[in-house]
Amino acid sequence: MDENKFTKLEINRLEKIERLRARGIEPYPQRVERTHTSQQAIAALEAWETRSGADPVQVVVVGRLRSMRPMGKVIFAHIEDGYGRIQLFVRQNEVGDEAMGLLKTEFDLGDFIEARGELMRTKTGEPSVKVAEFRMIAKAVTPLPAAKDEEVDGEVIRHAGLTDPETRYRQRYADLAVNPHVRRIFEVRAATNRALRQFFDQRGFIEVETPILQPIYGGAAARPFITHHNQLKQDLYLRISFELYLKRLLVGGYEGVYEIGRDFRNEGVDRTHNPEFTQIEFYWAYADYNKVMALTEEMVRFVAEQVTGSHTLTYQGMQIDLSKPWARVELVDGIHELAGIDLEQHLDAASLAAAMKAKGIPADPHQPRGKLIDSLVGDFLEPTFVQPTFLYNYPRDISPLAKNLPGNPDVVERFEGFIAGMELCNAFTELNDPLEQEKRFREMGRDFSAEDDDDYHPMDEDYLRAMRYGMPPNGGFGMGIDRFVMLLTDQSNIREVILFPHLRSREGEQTPE
């Protein structure tokens, strides 16, 4: 064994493993026989206490050693399992001199242990297992980074735990092992997915799975990751959205489809963007964006109530009320009011850029009008939408998959939902006219002529073919689940809600990504 890669603390523990084996004790046994979780044991003790005269309850509990307080011939220890923690009360005259010696010399914080004994309360009233027998079930070689725990009013306070963000993300297993609040975030995340599925299943939507490896990517304006299939000798793209595949399914006859899954975008990484992120998209036949808005209000409130038990939440000090109908702001009005620019007076990019510059707002005149409007939304409107708000009726040129507002060729029936100044979702009345769709694609430069361009998007001929078979009118919706979970857990960094966020690889070190 190459001991150079181990720290002195680890070598010390490796020696304990050798000493245990020398005594015929296997520190990594095959099987354990737990009778009670920590939670069940405490419940069993409480039940026993209501029955006078009954024999004490015998239990076998297992878990990770989280604290040890040796007091000579007695040791108090806490073990932690997936359901909580329970105290072990070990007395030398119960377990014997030899076992007591082993516990003191060969067991460390972080080891997994199995303990058999009867349930009791110590003098201070703490539920405990009076240990008759115990054994190592998995030795920890590397010490856990946390120092010590203090329990105050049932809350476990961790002193000087693991806080360095880089180590926490790279070694999430250690982060989870020592930081219960981190475990809690991912429980909330799981509950969010569960609630979303429940919400849509109850309404007759069918959950589907569509390709992640796609020969043609689309449905969003983002740069893709490229990969390659060796045998087919074919480049493939990791999807940037589910949209075009999900809408094909409406052509196939489903009235409501949804997918929860991963999207991949080859773009900048910051506190609200991870290269892979989780989305929910749904498409709803015979609905329009008004119906989607109503369903969104219902959905967000339902999920929040399921997950947090409340229809209000606090995000970075902001009180958010999800119980009322969301504010509705038409984009033109919002820009007029908050940026002081009347979009109807500036129907081309050059005019709008000039108006922005006149107001001292930096504007690149080469950008399309829609992008200029988008930047106005981001700078002037988005931060003000603290309470849930729908911003609706977007410029057509940045929304090639959305249907026009009747009578207005420049505006589409699209909305974005905002909470706490953060964009949460994006939805529209979906364009279902195949000839109009093809025209829009061509307007976006989606043909094979511009392959060198950053904005190059391949034309998806099969999607157009699907639409030509007849696509019912429908409303569609997409929401980043990571950002939604950030809201529900009051986290300001997306990495806090992704178990293994992407980090740059370190020199000479392989990360499991």
Place this chain on the structure above:
RNA sequence: GGCCCCAUAGCUCAAUUUGGCAGAGCAAGCGACUCUUAAUCGUUAGGUUCCAGGUUCGAGUCCUGGUGGGGUCACCA
């Protein structure tokens, strides 16, 4: 990618105005203690100060480059 900040023991952090013996708490080793709660007490050990150069009699500290992280801007239908 630009700019700003950070990197010291297993963990959390110190180390005086450009510089003068690299320290503490917890964790670890040894010892005491049969109802503890961050148990307590005594004691011992623990360092490539992220990496590579440079300035200086002398660098954790100052300079240059790099690596990684955090923030911010750009990007982001």
